[in-house]
Amino acid sequence: MKRLLTQLSGFLLIALLTAAVFDTTPAIGQDEAGPVDEYLELVESSGAEYAPAFDFFTVSMLWTVIAAALVFIMHLGFATLEAGLTQSKNTVNILFKNVWIISIGLITYALLGFNTHYPVDSWQIPGWLGINGPIGDLNADGGATWGYGGLSLAMTGYGDFIFQAMFAATAATIVSGAVAERIKLTSFMVYSTILVAFGYTIAGSWHWGGGWLSSLGGGDAAFYDFAGSTVVHGFGGAAALAAVLILGPRKGKYTSSGIKPIVGHSMPLATVGVFLLFFGWFGFNGGSVLSANPGPLGLVFTTTALAAAAGGISSILTSMIVLKKPDLSMALNGLLAGLVSITAGADSVSVWASVLMGAIGGVIVVFSIVFFDKIKIDDPVGAISVHGVCGIWGTVAVGIFGGANLVSQIIGVIGVYVFAFIFSYVVFLLIKMTMGVRVSEEEESGGLDIGEHGQEAYNIT
Incomplete structure (x- = not known):
C-alpha cells in the first residue's frame, strides 16, 4: 500500500510539472471573468464620459419601455370601456376602430409623427409648424448612450420614439368614444x-x-403640462367636440318628450x-418622468393614484346627490376625471393638492356630462367631459397648486x-362633404356590426 501511494505521488508530481510547463491547466476563474469583461466593454462602449452613469441609464431605459407597454395597455382599456358603454350591436365596430387607431398611430408616428412632434431645427414656421419625414437609425450618433438626453431624457432614441408613439394614438381614441354608434x-x-x-403632433x-x-412667459413662467392634460387629453376632447357637432346625436337619443337614455350593454x-x-396611467404619468429618478417617480405614482381615488369618491357622492342614485358610469368616469386632472401637474404638486385636484375633477365631470346631455351634444362615453373639460381644469390647477404661471x-x-x-372641424367637414360621415338610419338601427362588418360580437345560440 505504501509503495502504491509512493507511485501515485510520483505520477501526480509529473502531471503538475507537465501542466506548469505546457500550461494545460485551465486558469481558475477564467470563465467567471469572461462575462465581467464583456460587461466592462459594454460600459466602455457608451463612452468614457458616460460610463459612470451606465447603470442608471440602463434602469431608466428599462423603465421607459415598461412604461410604453403600460400605455399600450391603455388602448385595450379604451376599447373595453367604449364597448361596454355602448350597445352590443356595435361592439365589433368599436373594437375594430381601436385596432385601427393603434396600428395607424404607430406607423404614421414612424413615418412623420416623431420628427414633426420634435422638429429640433427643422421648422417651416419656427415655433409653430415643423412637418418632417420618417425616423432613421435612432441609435446612431450616440443615440444609444447617455449622451442622447442625459438625466432629463435618460433613454435611447428608440426608447424615446416608442414611448411617445404609444401616446400618439390616444387623441383619436378619445374621439372614437364620442362618435360611437353612428x-x-x-x-x-x-x-x-x-x-x-x-x-x-403639430x-x-x-x-x-x-x-x-x-x-x-419665459423661464418659470412658461406653460407647463407634465404628461398632457392639455396637449394629449384636452386636444382629444376638443377634437371630439368638433366631430360630434358635425355628426349629430344618435337616433332616438333626444325626443320631443325629453332625453331617452341609450344604455351600454x-x-x-x-x-x-x-x-x-x-x-x-402609471406608465403614462410615470414614464413622463423620462428616467428612473427615484424622487420624482415615487411622487408621480403617488399623486396619480390619490387623484384618481379622490375623483372616484367625489363623483360617487355627487351623482348620489344630483342623480339621486350611485351611478356606476359616473363613478368610472370620476376615476378617469381624477387621472386627467392630475396629468398636467403630477410631478409638481403635493400629495394633498393632488387629492383636491382629483376630487374637483370628479365633481366637474358629473355636471359636465349632464350639461352636454341637456344641450343635446351626444357623447356615449363622456369623453368630451372626461378629457376635454377635466383637461382644462387639470392644466389650470397647476397654476394654482403647482407653481406654474396661471396666465x-x-x-x-x-x-x-x-x-x-x-x-x-375642418377635417371632419371635408370628409363629410366628400365621403359622408354618418351611416344610414337602417344601419344605425340594425347595428354597425352587421351593417359595416357583417359579423356579430356575441354569437349566442
Missing part, C-alpha cells in the same frame, strides 16, 4: 389617420417639441376598461383647444 367606418379611418399624423410640438408654448366590460386605464396656463389651454377644435 359614424361610417371608412370616414373614421381617414379622419383618425389625419388627426394622429398631423393634428396631434399641437404637441408647440410644447414638448420646443415650440411657442415651451417659451410662453356591459358594465362589467366598462369597469374592466377603466381599471386597465388606471393601471396604464400662461390659460393661454396654453386656449391655444391648443382652439387649434384642435378648428383642425378637427
Whole structure:
C-alpha cells in the first residue's frame, strides 16, 4: 500500500510539472471573468464620459419601455370601456376602430409623427409648424448612450420614439368614444389617420417639441403640462367636440318628450376598461418622468393614484346627490376625471393638492356630462367631459397648486383647444362633404356590426 501511494505521488508530481510547463491547466476563474469583461466593454462602449452613469441609464431605459407597454395597455382599456358603454350591436365596430387607431398611430408616428412632434431645427414656421419625414437609425450618433438626453431624457432614441408613439394614438381614441354608434367606418379611418399624423403632433410640438408654448412667459413662467392634460387629453376632447357637432346625436337619443337614455350593454366590460386605464396611467404619468429618478417617480405614482381615488369618491357622492342614485358610469368616469386632472401637474404638486385636484375633477365631470346631455351634444362615453373639460381644469390647477404661471396656463389651454377644435372641424367637414360621415338610419338601427362588418360580437345560440 505504501509503495502504491509512493507511485501515485510520483505520477501526480509529473502531471503538475507537465501542466506548469505546457500550461494545460485551465486558469481558475477564467470563465467567471469572461462575462465581467464583456460587461466592462459594454460600459466602455457608451463612452468614457458616460460610463459612470451606465447603470442608471440602463434602469431608466428599462423603465421607459415598461412604461410604453403600460400605455399600450391603455388602448385595450379604451376599447373595453367604449364597448361596454355602448350597445352590443356595435361592439365589433368599436373594437375594430381601436385596432385601427393603434396600428395607424404607430406607423404614421414612424413615418412623420416623431420628427414633426420634435422638429429640433427643422421648422417651416419656427415655433409653430415643423412637418418632417420618417425616423432613421435612432441609435446612431450616440443615440444609444447617455449622451442622447442625459438625466432629463435618460433613454435611447428608440426608447424615446416608442414611448411617445404609444401616446400618439390616444387623441383619436378619445374621439372614437364620442362618435360611437353612428359614424361610417371608412370616414373614421381617414379622419383618425389625419388627426394622429398631423393634428396631434403639430399641437404637441408647440410644447414638448420646443415650440411657442415651451417659451410662453419665459423661464418659470412658461406653460407647463407634465404628461398632457392639455396637449394629449384636452386636444382629444376638443377634437371630439368638433366631430360630434358635425355628426349629430344618435337616433332616438333626444325626443320631443325629453332625453331617452341609450344604455351600454356591459358594465362589467366598462369597469374592466377603466381599471386597465388606471393601471396604464402609471406608465403614462410615470414614464413622463423620462428616467428612473427615484424622487420624482415615487411622487408621480403617488399623486396619480390619490387623484384618481379622490375623483372616484367625489363623483360617487355627487351623482348620489344630483342623480339621486350611485351611478356606476359616473363613478368610472370620476376615476378617469381624477387621472386627467392630475396629468398636467403630477410631478409638481403635493400629495394633498393632488387629492383636491382629483376630487374637483370628479365633481366637474358629473355636471359636465349632464350639461352636454341637456344641450343635446351626444357623447356615449363622456369623453368630451372626461378629457376635454377635466383637461382644462387639470392644466389650470397647476397654476394654482403647482407653481406654474396661471396666465400662461390659460393661454396654453386656449391655444391648443382652439387649434384642435378648428383642425378637427375642418377635417371632419371635408370628409363629410366628400365621403359622408354618418351611416344610414337602417344601419344605425340594425347595428354597425352587421351593417359595416357583417359579423356579430356575441354569437349566442
